[in-house]
Amino acid sequence: MKNNTQLAIATLAVATLATVSFLVTPASAKDKAEKHAKHATTTSAVAAAALLGSVPEQAPAPKPGHSDSTPGVAWKTIGGTVKAIQGETYTVEDYEGIQIKLRVGKSTKHLRGDKKVGDTIRAEITQGGFANSIQ
Structure with a gap:
């Protein structure tokens, strides 16, 4: 129990x-x-x-059809083959087949010499398409 x-x-x-x-x-x-x-x-x-304290503001992205004409904050690095050079504009085809136009100016750093059509390059560009450097 x-x-x-x-x-x-x-x-x-x-x-x-x-x-x-x-x-x-x-x-x-x-x-x-x-x-x-x-x-x-x-x-x-x-x-x-x-x-x-203050947080830095990022400049707005350029409107379609407009490009940067001076160096700025690096947006991305692209790599590919130069397909055309027209004045200060390089047309580069990346490894996925997409063509990108970059603007090259006097302030662009040319690493390893000037480029010509057919060269493989790597470029650091701004959001507006200006090449800060090309190698």
Whole structure:
């Protein structure tokens, strides 16, 4: 009889513990979500700018059909074959077959000499298509 009573008490204790954990877990999750939401608002760009000082602005991308005429912030590096040279504009076909027009000026760094049609090049360009350097 004593074993039956102990078994009943143990079963009741486990059931009570399970019920309490089912009730506490959602409340705990809700509280955690509220803390996370409060934290997220303090990590916004405005707050970061306030902590770090001014954030440099990037110049807007040039409109289609317009190109940069001076060196600037490097946007990407392209590689391919020179297909045509018309004045200061090089037409380069990249390795995927896409043709890109780059503008070359006096401030473009020509590494490894001047280029001609048929040469394979790698160029660092601005978003407006000006070649900062060609090699």
